[in-house]
Structure formats: C-alpha cells, structure tokens
Amino acid sequence: MAQAAAVAEPPAPPRRRRASATPRRLPYLLIAPAALLMLGFIAYPVVSVFYYSLQNYNPTKPWRNGYAGLDNFVHAFTDDPQFWDTLTFSAKWVVVEVGLQLLCGLALALIVNQTFVGRGLGRALVFSPWAVSGVLTSAIWVLLYNSQTGITRYLADLGIGEYGTSWLSDTSTVFPAAVVADLWRGVPFFAILILADLQSVSKDLYEAAEVDGASRLKQFWHITLPHLKDAIVLSTLLRAVWEFNNVDLLYTLTGGGPAGETTTLPLYIANTSVDAHNFGYASALTTVAFVILLFCSVVYLRLSKFGGENK
Amino acid sequence: MKSSIRRSRRAGLAVALGSVLALTATACGDDGSGAAGDKGNEGSGKGEITFWDNNGGVRTDIWKEIIADFEKKYPDIKVNYVGIPAASAQSKYDTAIQGGGLPDVGGVGTAVLAEVAVQGALEPLDSRLGKSPLNGKLSQNLLDVSKSAGGGDTLYQIPTSANNGTLWYRTDLFTAAGLDAPTTWSKFYEAADKLTDKGKNKFGFTIRGGEGSIAPALDAVYGQTGITSFWNGDKTTVNDPKNVAALDKYVALYKKDTPSADVNNDFTKMVAQWDSGTIGMLSHNLGSYQDHLKALGAGKFRGIPNPTADDGTRVQISNPVDGLSLFKSSKNKAAAWKFIEFAVSAAENSKYNKSAGQVPANTDAAKDAWVQNAEPTKLAAEALNGAGTKIVQMPYYLPDWNTISKADNEPNFQKVLLGKMTAKQFLDTLAEQLNAAQADWKKNH
Numbered sequence: 001m002a003q004a005a006a007v008a009e010p011p012a013p014p015r016r017r018r019a020s021a022t023p024r025r026l027p028y029l030l031i032a033p034a035a036l037l038m039l040g041f042i043a044y045p046v047v048s049v050f051y052y053s054l055q056n057y058n059p060t061k062p063w064r065n066g067y068a069g070l071d072n073f074v075h076a077f078t079d080d081p082q083f084w085d086t087l088t089f090s091a092k093w094v095v096v097e098v099g100l101q102l103l104c105g106l107a108l109a110l111i112v113n114q115t116f117v118g119r120g121l122g123r124a125l126v127f128s129p130w131a132v133s134g135v136l137t138s139a140i141w142v143l144l145y146n147s148q149t150g151i152t153r154y155l156a157d158l159g160i161g162e163y164g165t166s167w168l169s170d171t172s173t174v175f176p177a178a179v180v181a182d183l184w185r186g187v188p189f190f191a192i193l194i195l196a197d198l199q200s201v202s203k204d205l206y207e208a209a210e211v212d213g214a215s216r217l218k219q220f221w222h223i224t225l226p227h228l229k230d231a232i233v234l235s236t237l238l239r240a241v242w243e244f245n246n247v248d249l250l251y252t253l254t255g256g257g258p259a260g261e262t263t264t265l266p267l268y269i270a271n272t273s274v275d276a277h278n279f280g281y282a283s284a285l286t287t288v289a290f291v292i293l294l295f296c297s298v299v300y301l302r303l304s305k306f307g308g309e310n311k
Numbered sequence: 312m313k314s315s316i317r318r319s320r321r322a323g324l325a326v327a328l329g330s331v332l333a334l335t336a337t338a339c340g341d342d343g344s345g346a347a348g349d350k351g352n353e354g355s356g357k358g359e360i361t362f363w364d365n366n367g368g369v370r371t372d373i374w375k376e377i378i379a380d381f382e383k384k385y386p387d388i389k390v391n392y393v394g395i396p397a398a399s400a401q402s403k404y405d406t407a408i409q410g411g412g413l414p415d416v417g418g419v420g421t422a423v424l425a426e427v428a429v430q431g432a433l434e435p436l437d438s439r440l441g442k443s444p445l446n447g448k449l450s451q452n453l454l455d456v457s458k459s460a461g462g463g464d465t466l467y468q469i470p471t472s473a474n475n476g477t478l479w480y481r482t483d484l485f486t487a488a489g490l491d492a493p494t495t496w497s498k499f500y501e502a503a504d505k506l507t508d509k510g511k512n513k514f515g516f517t518i519r520g521g522e523g524s525i526a527p528a529l530d531a532v533y534g535q536t537g538i539t540s541f542w543n544g545d546k547t548t549v550n551d552p553k554n555v556a557a558l559d560k561y562v563a564l565y566k567k568d569t570p571s572a573d574v575n576n577d578f579t580k581m582v583a584q585w586d587s588g589t590i591g592m593l594s595h596n597l598g599s600y601q602d603h604l605k606a607l608g609a610g611k612f613r614g615i616p617n618p619t620a621d622d623g624t625r626v627q628i629s630n631p632v633d634g635l636s637l638f639k640s641s642k643n644k645a646a647a648w649k650f651i652e653f654a655v656s657a658a659e660n661s662k663y664n665k666s667a668g669q670v671p672a673n674t675d676a677a678k679d680a681w682v683q684n685a686e687p688t689k690l691a692a693e694a695l696n697g698a699g700t701k702i703v704q705m706p707y708y709l710p711d712w713n714t715i716s717k718a719d720n721e722p723n724f725q726k727v728l729l730g731k732m733t734a735k736q737f738l739d740t741l742a743e744q745l746n747a748a749q750a751d752w753k754k755n756h
Contacts (some may be wrong), residue, residue: 168572255577276713
C-alpha cells in the first residue's frame with residue numbers, strides 16, 4: 001500500500017524560481033510605453049475625430065454647438081458640391097502623380113542600376129530632390145513659375161508667350177504645372193526603393209535568359225518586373241496615401257486656386273477647419289477620407305495579391 | 312498559476328496607469344498661461360509675461376526695441392516675445408484657446424477680434440482704460456471701431472494703429488506718360504490704360520486676386536459708387552446694382568491692364584511684383600511703405616488715399632485696426648496691463664507706427680513731426696479724420712466675417728476674374744451669406 005501510494009503520487013514539480021516569472025512579464029512591460037504612446041498619439045486623435053464628426057462644433061459660434069448625428073455626413077454627400085469637386089480632383093491628382101512618379105522612378109532606377117562612368121554622381125543627382133525639404137521644394141517652384149523671375153518671363157523675352165503670365169494662374173496649365181513640381185519631388189522615392197530591390201535580383205536569371213535568347217525587353221518583363229512586384233505595390237500604396245493627403249506643396253504653389261481648380265479634399269478640410277472653424281464638418285470630411293483610403297488600400301492589396309508567391 | 316497571472320496583470324496595470332498619469336501630466340503642463348475659460352488673476356505686477364506679436368518677422372525689431380524700453384523702466388518685469396507670422400496668427404490663437412498656452416498680452420487685429428472674443432478668451436478693458444493715463448489720449452474713432460469689432464459694447468482691444476487703403480503709384484512712369492496723379496477714379500482708369508504696354512512688360516495696375524482679395528475689391532466698389540453704409544436695415548448693400556456695375560468695371564482691368572498672374576496674388580507676391588517690375592499702380596495699405604522705399608527709393612513713388620469720385624467725395628471701407636489685447640487666462644494681468652499702457656504711450660506708439668508707416672492711435676503721437684514728413688501716413692490720417700470722408704463700416708463683429716470674406720469667397724472672386732462667374736453672381740452670393748450671418752448674430756446677441 002505504501003508502495004502503491006508512493007507510485008501514485010508523482011514527484012512534486014520543482015518550485016518555479018521567482019526569476020523565471022519576470023521574463024514572462026517583461027515583454028509586456030517593455031512594449032507598454034510604446035503601446036500607450038500609440039494609444040495617445042494615434043487612437044485618441046482618431047476617436048476624437050469620429051466623435052466630432054457627429055457634432056456641430058464651431059468655437060466661434062458656441063450657440064450652435066451640439067449633437068448633430070449624421071447631419072454632417074448627409075450634408076457632405078447630398079448638399080456640398082465642393083466635397084465632390086475636391087474628392088474628384090484628389091483622385092485625379094493621386095492617379096496622375098503616382099502613375100508618372102512610378103514610371104519615371106522605374107526608368108531612372110533601371111538606368112542608374114547599369115554600370116557606367118559617373119554612376120555615383122548619376123545616382124546622387126537622381127536621389128537629391130528627396131533630400132530637399134518640402135518648404136524649399138515649394139519655394140523653388142514658386143520662383144520658377146513666378147511671372148517676373150520665372151520661366152515664362154524668359155520665354156516672353158524670347159518672344160514665346162506674353163509677359164506677366166504664370167502657368168499657375170491659368171486654369172488650363174495649373175494642373176500640369178503642379179504635377180511637374182510634385183513629380184520632381186516624388187520620383188526619387190520610387191527610384192530609391194526600386195533600385196534597392198533591383199540589386200537583389202540574381203544575375204544567374206539574366207544569364208540563363210540570355211542563353212535562351214531572351215531579348216532585354218523580355219528579360220525585363222519576365223524577370224525584373226515580377227521581382228519588383230511587391231516593392232512596386234508597397235511603394236505605390238504608400239505614395240498614393242501621401243499624395244492623397246498632400247497639402248503643403250499645393251497650398252504653397254496655388255493655395256488651391258485659381259478658383260478652386262487645385263483644391264484637394266485635404267486642402268478643403270484644412271480650409272473648413274482652420275479658416276472657417278467648422279471643426280464638426282471638417283471631422284466628418286476627415287472620417288470620409290479615412291474610410292475611402294482604407295477601402296482603396298484593402299482592395300488594392302487584395303487585387304495585387306501583395307506578399308503572395310510570384311508564379 | 313492564477314495568482315501569478317493576477318500579479319502579472321496588476322503589474323501591467325500599474326505600468327499602464329503610471330504611463331497614463333505621466334502622459335496626462337505632460338499633456339496638462341504648459342507655461343503657466345491657460346486656455347479660454349481660465350479666469351487668471353491680477354498677479355503681483357512683477358515677474359514674467361508673454362507677448363505674442365501677430366505680425367512676427369515684419370515687426371520683430373521694433374517690438375524688441377519697445378520691450379527693451381519697457382524692461383528698462385520696469386526692471387522687475389520680463390517680457391517674453393513670441394513672433395507669429397501674420398498669416399497664422401488667427402490659427403495660433405484658436406489652437407491656444409482650445410488647448411492652452413495663451414499669452415498674457417497679444418496683438419489682435421479687429422479682423423479676428425470678434426471670433427477670439429466670442430470664445431471668452433479676452434479680458435474686458437473698459438474699466439482699466441478708464442483708470443489709465445491713456446484715457447482720453449486715444450483716437451475715439453479707433454476706440455469705436457475696436458469696440459464694435461469686439462462684438463458689442465465691451466472693449467477688448469486697445470488700438471495701436473490705424474491702417475488705410477492706399478493707392479501706390481510710380482511717379483516716374485506717370486511723369487513720363489504725362490499723366491495726372493490718380494486722385495479720382497476716372498484718372499485711375501485712364502492711367503491704368505495708358506501705362507499698359509504688354510509687349511514691353513509694362514502694366515498699368517496690379518490687382519489682388521489671391522488671399523486677401525475681398526477687402527480691396529470692396530474698397531474699390533464702395534469708393535466708386537459712393538454708397539456709405541454696409542447695411543440697409545438687415546440687408547447688406549454689397550449687391551446693390553451700382554456696386555455690381557462698379558465691380559464689373561474694376562475686374563475688367565484684369566488681363567487688360569494687369570498681369571494675368573495676378574489671379575493668384577496675395578499681398579507678398581503683389582508687393583514684390585510692383586517693387587520689381589514696371590507696373591504703374593498698386594492698391595494696398597500703408598503697411599508696404601518701407602518695402603517700396605527700400606526697393607524703389609523715395610523719388611519714384613507716392614502713396615495716396617484711394618481715389619475719390621469726380622466731385623471729390625471720398626468713400627472708403629473701414630480698415631482693420633491693429634491693437635493689443637489682454638488675455639483672461641493671464642496669471643499676471645497687472646504686469647500685462649502695464650506693458651499695454653507702456654506700448655501705447657505717446658513715445659512708444661510713435662516709435663512703433665513710424666516703423667510700421669501707420670497712423671498712431673495715440674493722439675499725441677499722431678502730432679509728431681515724422682507723421683507730417685511721411686506723406687502717405689499724413690494723407691491717410693487726413694483722409695481718415697477728414698470731415699468729407701465717409702467710412703463704410705465692415706461687419707468685423709460677425710464671427711463669420713473671416714470665413715465669408717476668405718474661405719467662402721476668395722475662390723469666387725478668382726472665378727469672376729477668370730470669367731467663370733459674373734460680378735452679380737459673386738455679390739449676390741456674398742450678400743446671401745452676410746445676411747444669414749447677420750441674422751444669426753442678431754438672434755444670438
């Protein structure tokens with residue numbers, strides 16, 4: 001019996017040492033400050049915007065403040081042509097900018113990936129606009145487009161066009177002029193990311209393709225491009241979000257004008273909140289922009305099968 | 312095991328709470344001054360105060376000089392100067408009103424006074440002024456404008472300077488073309504035509520089409536029609552048929568006698584363009600005098616009040632009055648008020664306005680010799696105080712004024728210049744918004 005009892009009773013597990021409990025908690029302790037900071041700096045503002053989107057909130061007209069329900073959203077969708085105009089312009093801006101930046105960035109990356117004399121200088125020149133601050137970029141292009149000191153003045157001296165004109169003041173030229181200015185700033189972003197990815201393509205693949213008699217175009221289409229797919233998907237997504245939210249360059253170059261021709265949705269939101277103090281309505285517009293961006297991002301990632309195996 | 316998990320959760324909670332408290336403490340901390348709603352207190356009349364200059368950069372040097380004088384006279388008060396660019400002053404005040412960090416004293420122009428006052432951020436100043444040596448020394452006209460712009464019967468701003476719409480013109484170009492000074496609207500339009508030679512990069516006028524375009528356009532409109540009141544009962548006169556015709560005539564100058572780039576002109580671009588090019592006339596205020604002086608030299612230009620009707624009748628819109636306000640949240644109002652009194656005293660107000668080229672609010676300062684010698688300022692003072700001048704009072708008291716005159720209608724004015732909207736449509740839209748804002752304001756005051 002005593003023997004059976006001795007068999008039935010398993011040996012007591014060794015007492016867990018106190019030191020072993022600490023490492024289990026340690027990861028949580030270590031990420032707690034970061035998590036709390038993110039809650040403070042991301043979650044709080046986002047929740048706050050959702051809250052104000054359901055309010056009438058204008059500090060200069062306190063007698064009107066109060067719960068608005070979905071009125072702000074209904075107004076945006078049914079009674080505010082500026083919302084639709086600026087949203088349409090934002091979509092046009094994003095598609096044109098991101099498309100052109102990708103094409104130019106890809107072309108430049110392919111060029112500076114080749115071996116040639118002065119490649120280092122070439123790469124530095126391609127990447128240098130990325131190192132220039134947004135304010136300085138805007139200032140450079142404001143001067144270039146100035147009617148007294150800029151390109152049009154020198155063209156007029158040569159007898160091309162009229163004096164006193166600026167491409168930013170003409171509704172037919174303001175869009176391409178702004179696109180070129182932002183292109184100059186955005187192309188290096190794609191060039192850097194694509195060049196980094198290009199350098200990881202195995203040379204064996206190209207050698208094998210050459211042995212098989214594949215042309216340079218076929219090599220690009222069947223080796224380079226599939227390899228770059230994830231980099232292109234990620235960079236275009238990031239850039240699209242940035243371009244959608246772009247305020248600084250357009251605000252400085254055109255102020256959204258002339259006649260609202262270059263007002264993006266974020267610029268309209270900025271005017272509605274900062275100039276008009278209509279924070280409730282601006283929050284509703286921000287919420288709509290957030291949902292649009294989220295939806296487009298998810299659809300884009302699904303359609304592009306981001307992160308999947310290339311077949 | 313359970314107790315271990317519980318201990319672990321408690322520890323996690325403690326860390327979380329500690330971090331939250333730390334964050335909260337950080338978020339609540341500020342420099343001692345507060346947000347709107349804080350009542351502040353008189354303080355000891357000594358120590359530090361913070362002053363926000365609403366035209367930082369442009370007026371920084373002169374304010375630093377005034378502050379040095381003040382600290383010499385009151386060595387137990389230190390003034391922290393914060394220069395804020397004029398374009399962002401309003402948003403800085405709004406942010407501080409909501410989030411804290413308001414100064415003790417700040418420059419607040421009448422264009423934004425109503426919306427700062429309505430948020431409860433400003434200290435009423437009637438009683439302080441009544442007991443001050445400044446009482447009776449400030450221009451009554453300007454005090455009336457300050458009081459009206461604050462939204463009613465309370466004084467929230469001690470005026471420092473009056474500005475005035477000024478027509479700057481190139482005397483060298485006028486002489487060469489054999490033209491009279493553009494003292495009347497007829498002479499103005501004639502000169503704009505005659506001085507324009509687009510093929511040689513010469514233009515008669517530069518129009519303000521970008522930020523800040525509404526006030527100069529309205530000044531030109533009321534100046535031409537001679538309508539002397541902004542309101543006819545509860546309806547604005549802005550879309551009166553005479554005003555529509557006057558605006559049509561004014562915007563017709565665009566591209567005909569002005570550079571086409573003017574559609575995006577804010578004041579900086581417009582002034583820089585006039586100072587560097589061969590443009591006959593520029594409509595701005597007294598504030599750009601020093602820029603013209605530096606760029607062109609004294610002999611090449613003059614600044615005169617806006618043109619009159621052919622019979623000499625002068626009608627102009629009220630220009631924003633600049634001034635200093637005391638913030639309700641100040642913890643040292645006694646010292647802050649001493650600073651305001653000092654800055655608007657005759658000697659300092661004279662010094663400030665001489666630098667700014669504006670008309671002093673202090674009546675003793677306005678008699679100083681420099682005012683008589685600076686022709687644009689002297690003529691502006693005469694126009695402002697002249698018996699024959701009729702001033703159309705703009706509704707600066709409307710909290711919506713800035714929204715209506717900026718965000719809502721500056722793009723529309725550009726549409727008028729570009730021919731995408733008629734002058735009538737523009738003025739009717741403006742009138743509709745102003746009438747609604749006036750009705751809303753009346754209902755709630």
